[in-house]
Amino acid sequence: MIKGNFIDNLPKVYGIYTGGFLAFIIIMSIAEQMGMTAKTIGICFVAFTVAIYAIIGYLSRTAQADAYYVAGRQVPTVFNGMATAADWMSGASFVAMAGGIYFKGYGYMALLVGWTGGYVLVASLLAPYLRKFGCYTVPDFIGTRYGGNLSRFMAVVVLTVASFTYVTAQINATGTIASVALDIPFQYAVYVGLVSILLCSMLGGMRGVTWTQVAQYIVLIIAYLLPVFWISNKMGAGFFPHFMLADEVSRIAELEAQFGFVKNSAENLKEVPKGLAGITKAHSAVNATPWAFISLALAMMMGTASLPHVMMRYFTTPSVKAARKSVGWSLFFIFLLYSSAPMLATLSKLSLIDPTLPTGIIGKSISEVQAIDWYQNWNQANLMFVSDFNGNGTLELNEFFMGGKAVVLATPEIAGLPYVISGLVAAGGMAAAMSTADGLILAIANAISHDVYYKIIDPKAETAKRLVVARVLLVVIGFAGATIAALEIQGILGSVIWAFDFAMSGLFFPLVLGVWWKRANKEGAVAGMFLGLVSGAAYLVWVRTGGSGFLGITQLTFGIFGSAVSLVAMVVVSLMTSAPNAATQKMVDEVRIPSGKSILGKQH
Amino acid sequence: MSKQEQHWEKSRGLLFMTLAIWFVFSIGIFLFGAEMNEVTGPFGYPLTYWFTCQGSLGAFVILIFWFANRQEKIDEEFGFSERGDD
Numbered sequence: 001m002i003k004g005n006f007i008d009n010l011p012k013v014y015g016i017y018t019g020g021f022l023a024f025i026i027i028m029s030i031a032e033q034m035g036m037t038a039k040t041i042g043i044c045f046v047a048f049t050v051a052i053y054a055i056i057g058y059l060s061r062t063a064q065a066d067a068y069y070v071a072g073r074q075v076p077t078v079f080n081g082m083a084t085a086a087d088w089m090s091g092a093s094f095v096a097m098a099g100g101i102y103f104k105g106y107g108y109m110a111l112l113v114g115w116t117g118g119y120v121l122v123a124s125l126l127a128p129y130l131r132k133f134g135c136y137t138v139p140d141f142i143g144t145r146y147g148g149n150l151s152r153f154m155a156v157v158v159l160t161v162a163s164f165t166y167v168t169a170q171i172n173a174t175g176t177i178a179s180v181a182l183d184i185p186f187q188y189a190v191y192v193g194l195v196s197i198l199l200c201s202m203l204g205g206m207r208g209v210t211w212t213q214v215a216q217y218i219v220l221i222i223a224y225l226l227p228v229f230w231i232s233n234k235m236g237a238g239f240f241p242h243f244m245l246a247d248e249v250s251r252i253a254e255l256e257a258q259f260g261f262v263k264n265s266a267e268n269l270k271e272v273p274k275g276l277a278g279i280t281k282a283h284s285a286v287n288a289t290p291w292a293f294i295s296l297a298l299a300m301m302m303g304t305a306s307l308p309h310v311m312m313r314y315f316t317t318p319s320v321k322a323a324r325k326s327v328g329w330s331l332f333f334i335f336l337l338y339s340s341a342p343m344l345a346t347l348s349k350l351s352l353i354d355p356t357l358p359t360g361i362i363g364k365s366i367s368e369v370q371a372i373d374w375y376q377n378w379n380q381a382n383l384m385f386v387s388d389f390n391g392n393g394t395l396e397l398n399e400f401f402m403g404g405k406a407v408v409l410a411t412p413e414i415a416g417l418p419y420v421i422s423g424l425v426a427a428g429g430m431a432a433a434m435s436t437a438d439g440l441i442l443a444i445a446n447a448i449s450h451d452v453y454y455k456i457i458d459p460k461a462e463t464a465k466r467l468v469v470a471r472v473l474l475v476v477i478g479f480a481g482a483t484i485a486a487l488e489i490q491g492i493l494g495s496v497i498w499a500f501d502f503a504m505s506g507l508f509f510p511l512v513l514g515v516w517w518k519r520a521n522k523e524g525a526v527a528g529m530f531l532g533l534v535s536g537a538a539y540l541v542w543v544r545t546g547g548s549g550f551l552g553i554t555q556l557t558f559g560i561f562g563s564a565v566s567l568v569a570m571v572v573v574s575l576m577t578s579a580p581n582a583a584t585q586k587m588v589d590e591v592r593i594p595s596g597k598s599i600l601g602k603q604h
Numbered sequence: 605m606s607k608q609e610q611h612w613e614k615s616r617g618l619l620f621m622t623l624a625i626w627f628v629f630s631i632g633i634f635l636f637g638a639e640m641n642e643v644t645g646p647f648g649y650p651l652t653y654w655f656t657c658q659g660s661l662g663a664f665v666i667l668i669f670w671f672a673n674r675q676e677k678i679d680e681e682f683g684f685s686e687r688g689d690d
Contacts, residue, residue, distance in 0.1 A: 106637070106652070106653070106656065109656035109657070110656075112661065113630055113655075113656055113660050113661070114630075116661045116664050116665075117626060117630035117660065117664055119668060120622065120623075120626040120630075120664050120667055120668060120671075121626070123668045123671060124619050124623065124671055125619070128675075242647075242658065243647045244647070245649075246647055246648030246649050247648070249649055249650070249653070250648075284649070284650050284653040285641065285650075286637040286641045288637075290634055290635045290636075290637060293634050294631050294634050294635070297630055297631070297634070298630075298631065301630060319686045320686060321672075321676060321679075321685065321686060324668075324671070324672040324675060324676075325669070325672050327668055327672075328665065328668040328669040328672055331665050331668055332665050335661050335662065335665050338661055339657060339658050339661055339662070342656075342657040589608060592608075592611075592615070593608065593611060593679070593684040594679050594684055594685055594686050595679075595683075595684045595686050
């Protein structure tokens with residue numbers, strides 16, 4: 001089944017897989033009608049999908065370096081697009097994004113623009129050139145282009161800091177979903193999530209991850225779109241929500257004006273459970289200054305172009321041409337989910353706040369709301385809360401609180417969809433978090449095994465030994481991530497955004513200038529990576545410990561400061577030291593044209 | 605000027621054009637977010653809101669495919685395109 005004809009048969013294989021998954025959803029909904037409990041359905045969904053990924057991971061096992069590191073460079077454009085989309089869209093995108101839009105509106109939507117616009121930078125500045133280079137990892141490019149172990153090592157450091165920040169959030173998300181769906185304590189669920197993640201990646205490396213990510217994309221996109229379309233139709237909002245929710249959006253604005261945003265006193269807010277928020281910002285109005293919006297979008301765009309787990313997906317395409325097209329497909333598949341998140345937020349909000357809808361709760365009496373089944377369920381799950389602050393017995397807009405995750409998790413139930421949809425959503429969230437965690441852990445383990453162990457410590461190591469080291473590292477890093485995730489230090493979204501800022505602080509300019517500026521040299525790159533990362537991190541610590549910051553750069557956009565320092569350091573140091581030698585200059589010329597041999601050999 | 609230098613000059617021209625379009629949809633329009641939101645955009649959504657939900661995102665998808673095609677043409681023109689794959 002694998003290899004050669006497997007590649008030719010991909011559309012058929014994944015076609016059957018998609019059909020099988022849809023059939024599974026139908027079987028589950030029949031089982032629900034026949035009285036299967038909600039809990040069993042949840043377990044079936046998560047267990048069934050994870051088992052499929054594990055089987056794909058096992059079938060993709062390999063003993064070859066180029067299959068392990070870059071999936072043999074034979075992943076077709078469209079499939080690589082799907083894999084990248086799954087790699088990219090994390091548990092945060094899936095579970096928290098619609099919630100962020102729901103609560104923060106326009107200011108939050110900078111993330112949507114940033115997390116998509118970054119791909120233009122990936123396609124035009126980097127991906128095709130790094131593909132031509134023929135590297136296995138991102139530090140492989142830095143180390144070969146600039147030369148020297150120090151630059152290679154610095155790149156590994158930046159990669160590890162950024163990816164590790166990101167991966168704990170993803171393992172945390174798999175743990176959260178596994179603990180809810182399988183009904184086990186979070187501390188154990190984290191390790192269940194970890195084992196699932198390792199099953200996909202350990203035997204097959206990049207090859208295993210590629211084919212499971214395609215499978216995970218299919219699950220997560222069905223799990224996201226099906227409820228959105230269903231809810232929209234059920235509410236009578238339009239059969240194709242993306243084009244038909246203008247009335248709903250203006251109705252929300254109307255209700256906002258009618259209710260007003262009443263500010264709660266600090267004393268009242270103390271009652272509200274931690275992590276829940278009320279609706280305090282306009283849904284569709286511009287509620288952020290241009291710079292607040294643009295700086296956040298810019299940080300996310302440059303971060304996108306510097307995150308190694310995304311970049312390395314384009315090392316797996318058969319050609320430079322395919323790498324470029326593949327970026328377009330990736331963004332197309334991401335667009336399908338991202339453009340649906342605001343629609344879900346709109347539907348969710350309107351169904352809750354419009355008193356004329358049967359599901360609307362604002363304006364009802366508090367006791368009536370507290371008697372609703374779904375309110376009790378989600379209140380118990382610590383994701384919903386109402387309180388009669390003004391004592392008039394009716395629920396006001398400012399007296400209703402919800403957790404960000406509830407928008408995705410609870411809206412199907414509120415709209416009266418069958419439980420099978422909730423099971424599907426759990427499977428989708430699991431797929432989203434697992435696929436991103438896989439990509440990240442693999443990026444770190446590959447960088448350390450290939451760049452630190454093989455290139456720096458033991459360049460004579462045989463392939464078999466290298467792959468053993470790579471796998472051991474995969475497990476070690478996975479466990480380290482899970483252990484930190486189990487401590488539950490910070491929320492999912494905060495650490496995701498930091499990862500982008502760390503990556504752009506240290507890697508954006510060394511990568512871009514490596515292709516686009518021949519004069520950039522080793523000393524400059526090392527200074528750029530080192531000072532960029534250190535200054536970015538210092539700024540974060542300063543703002544977190546009460547520093548006021550400057551130029552409106554916050555703890556979410558500290559990468560703008562870090563990357564600016566990185567750029568200046570890199571240019572100044574490069575110009576102060578000698579130009580790269582003729583061989584390096586020729587290498588850069590070679591990278592700039594798609595034809596001809598890659599810089600690094602097929603097996604290196 | 606060698607063939608390779610010409611190729612790179614054209615590629616760089618395409619890059620600047622791509623980045624200019626990218627700038628408009630990712631940064632430029634949001635400089636005037638508040639003013640533009642007063643206008644009704646496609647499908648009846650407020651214009652800036654529509655850009656953040658769909659407009660800019662869709663523009664990026666189209667832009668990347670357009671860029672990829674243009675770059676392929678440039679590579680072919682100078683005989684630098686790869687042979688023997690898709």
